[in-house]
Amino acid sequence: MRGVVFLGEGAMELREFPDPVPGPEEVVIRVKASGMCGSDLNHLYEPKRTEDQIVIEGHEPCGVVEMVGSSVRPHEAKVGDRVMIHHYDGCRTCSNCRSGWTQNCDRGRIAFGGNGHGSHADFMKAPVHTVIKLPDVLSFKAGAAIGCGSGTAYGALKRINLLAEETIAIFGQGPVGLSCTILAKAFGARVIALDVGEERLAMAKRFGADFLVNPLKGDPVQAIKDVTRGLGANKAVECSSNPVAREQAVNCVCQWGVTCLVGVHGSMQFDCNEVITKQKTLVGSLTFSKNQQEECAQFISERGIDVDSLFTHEFRLEDAVEAYALFEQRKIGKGVFVFD
Structure with a gap:
């Protein structure tokens, strides 16, 4: 063979x-x-x-x-x-x-x-x-x-216990991120899709994303807060492995919000008080x-x-x-x- x-x-x-x-x-x-x-x-x-x-x-x-x-x-x-x-x-x-x-x-x-x-x-x-x-x-x-790819996305959404009434920000619209978008919509959630590529954002839109954000065109954290009455998303999934996106995924969720890291390798930095004082949760999900x-x-x-x-x-x-x-x-x- x-x-x-x-x-x-x-x-x-x-x-x-x-x-x-x-x-x-x-x-x-x-x-x-x-x-x-x-x-x-x-x-x-x-x-x-x-x-x-x-x-x-x-x-x-x-x-x-x-x-x-x-x-x-x-x-x-x-x-x-x-x-x-x-x-x-x-x-x-x-x-x-x-x-x-x-x-x-x-x-x-x-x-x-x-x-x-x-x-x-x-x-x-x-x-x-x-x-x-x-x-x-x-x-x-x-x-x-x-x-x-799609199984990994499903595992991440189950890891954060995504609920139908929630808003989720999905960083990176490659195969795993797009799968997150498709499945999160099937869960009933409202989806904010983020990517630096307009073609990938267009795919996310076809797959049901409610809002599209290109981080190269402005502050993505503020954009997420703008569509969530200033509160931030309930949940975020980071699929790009980009260290800046990882920090943004932590910062964009609301008080008591949950951020899930899916993209592998590399490192990240974030303000610990952002997690501590706002009672946020940061988790990882492996397939x-x-x-x-x-x-x-x-x-x-x-x-x-x-x-x-x-x-x-x-x-x-x-x-x-x-x-x-x-x-x-x-x-x-x-x-x-x-x-x-």
């Missing part, structure tokens, strides 16, 4: 690998869609990798079960099932693993497409406990979106649990939410170099590798 690998320092290639064979408690899926994530670019530009560090990339897998291991029971997975894969494995026995938060494994995690083989390939092998059934009404592309991935898929399918529209471009595996070059230059929105 073919698989996309990153070699470090911006280099990548399409390689041939043996077709995977499942162990007793594993499945092999025939990949139908594998989404591109902004975090992929961090891996692409890591230092040069040795051969033992090179893995197949991709952590937004969706496809059809091709083979099952000898110990896999029919209710867990069977050949022909349409499935997503929760893209983490761990020790499977610590409290985090048992509760579905494998990414927080006490003994160290495996992230498929990070330090374990992922889904930018014709086939993918994974433990059966990572299999999440894909609702029949959802496309494989929708399953790929839920597999990281989603296995249970939340299934819950997100059901939420999207039952409400007919069009997450397929998050993808602006489709690619084949052989186009991977071009696809990531366009992605890095922000000449596309969210891309996805699709398979026959």
